Amino acid sequence: MRFSHKVAKLAQPLTYRRAWRRAQRVIHPIPLEPLYAKIDQLRLSEIQASQATSDAHYAKYADVKRWLRLNIVRAQDLKLHRTRPLSLLDLGCGGGFFLFVLQHLGHTGLGLDIDEFPLFTELLDLFQVERRIWTIRPNEPLPDLGRKFDLITAFSIDFNRESKRDWWWGPPEWAFFLDDMRRHLNPGGRIFLGLNPGKNKEYYSPELHEFFLNRGATIERENVLFTFD
Ligand SMILES: C[S@@+](CC[C@H](N)C(=O)[O-])C[C@H]1O[C@@H](n2cnc3c(N)ncnc32)[C@H](O)[C@@H]1O
Structure with a gap:
């Protein structure tokens, strides 16, 4: 260039x-190394050996160093290493990489996910991360989680669509979801969404983009951040 x-x-x-x-x-x-050193290496090798020849969906998440690196970047960009201890909820938490990083930084976290992928359950156990099993559905509130959160995150979101009929949440479903999320937030809380692209490689329709902006979001490509005063 x-x-x-x-x-x-x-x-x-x-x-x-x-x-x-x-x-x-x-x-x-x-730094990655102090984080990595906390992991039971024997158990990790067993998990990795079991995934080496697997063609299971999400087998790629056995490459723990790669996903820890990505989640370190996520924590840095949300400045979680430069703030007081927070209470966090991670929706669609997968193997719990993000929660493991933030616990290492002194925060408390709860994951929420469906229970379909044994590798995720094994990784969550390895990282000693708490997960609530729950399926997020359009226009259905989350259950009582017993506490409120300073930050709700959702990375590489997959709960906002029905792949079989290629149907994606629009403004009405997101409006319900955001209103419901606010019930779970402490005053001054934040919601961070990391969207996945659709088949057309777009993260949102123009209407959804407009809707997020009208709701006060800061948007940067797939990243959508709501800060509530
Ligand atoms: C692409 S993975 C991302 C995992 C993790 N957030 C990350 O970035 O590494 C999508 C996650 O969303 C979860 N998920 C999919 N549909 C869901 C639903 N309806 N409710 C809750 N979690 C869901 C999957 O089980 C999976 O853990």
Whole structure:
């Protein structure tokens, strides 16, 4: 890329914000090794051996270092290593990588997910992370979780669609969901959504984008953040 092009790109707010975040990650690192050292290596090798020849859905999550690295970045971008201890809820928590990272940082976390993938259950046990088994459905509230949260996250979201009929939540379903999530938030809480792209490679329709903005979201590609005062 030509230098002048690089400079022009840096002048764009999105490029600037990304460069700033990258710099912040370097200035305020979360080292992987102390985190990795907490893991029972014998049990991890057993899990990895059982997945080595598996073609199970989500077998890729046995590559623990790779997913810890990604979740360290998520924690850094949400500044979870530079804040007081928080109470967090991670929706669709999968193997619990994000919760493991944030527990290491001194926060308390609860995961919520369906119970369909044995690898996720094995990883959650390995990481000693708490999960509530629950299926998120459109226009259905979450159960009482016994506590409120400062931050609700959902990364690589998969609960907002019915793949069989290629149907995705629109503004009415998201409105219900966000209103319901607010019941579970402490004052000043935040909701972070990491959306998955649809078949057309878009993260949201123009209507949904507009809806999130009207609800006060900060949107950066797949990342949608709501901060409530
Ligand atoms: C792509 S994985 C992402 C896992 C994790 N959030 C991450 O980023 O590593 C999607 C997760 O959503 C969960 N999930 C799918 N449908 C769900 C539903 N209706 N309710 C709750 N969780 C669901 C899956 O079990 C899986 O753990």
